[in-house]
Amino acid sequence: MHLVPAERAHRKVIDDHTVCEAIEGIGDPDRLPAWADRFALLGEPHRLSVLLAVHHAGPIAVTDLATATGLDDTTVSRILRLLRASGTVAADKDGRIVRYRLTEPLIAALLDRIAIV
Known part of the structure; x- marks a missing residue:
């Protein structure tokens, strides 16, 4: 679970690999508000x-x-x-x-x- 932030490392996980893929798919959380704004325009x-x-x-x-x-x-x-x-x-x-x-x-x-x- 190399991509899980330290503050979430204590959580129970069923599939480590899937969690890391999901985190990778989300990308940089700081960029999410800008993307949400783009989608709001649409x-x-x-x-x-x-x-x-x-x-x-x-x-x-x-x-x-x-x-x-x-x-x-x-x-x-x-x-x-x-x-x-x-x-x-x-x-x-x-x-x-x-x-x-x-x-x-x-x-x-x-x-x-x-x-x-």
Whole structure:
């Protein structure tokens, strides 16, 4: 049980090897909150639809996103504000038009997997 932290070493274990594989699968516990935050972005259907649209068609304007997702401009803008704050999307100004693009490669990889299923 070489991967079991000292504070858990006293616990009864049925299969040492399986416990070590599970711990290895969890990885660095300090990274779990960041991953949970990424999955939270994907956990709401409207956010997910905006993210999928931006990923597959971006750079894309708010009005075009609203049309593509069936949401109103205000809802899309609110979602994009959250996604910008998280660093998941970025805005590029083209004259008076602002277009959004995905900037988070790990989210892009997850969205690619969603599209395959």
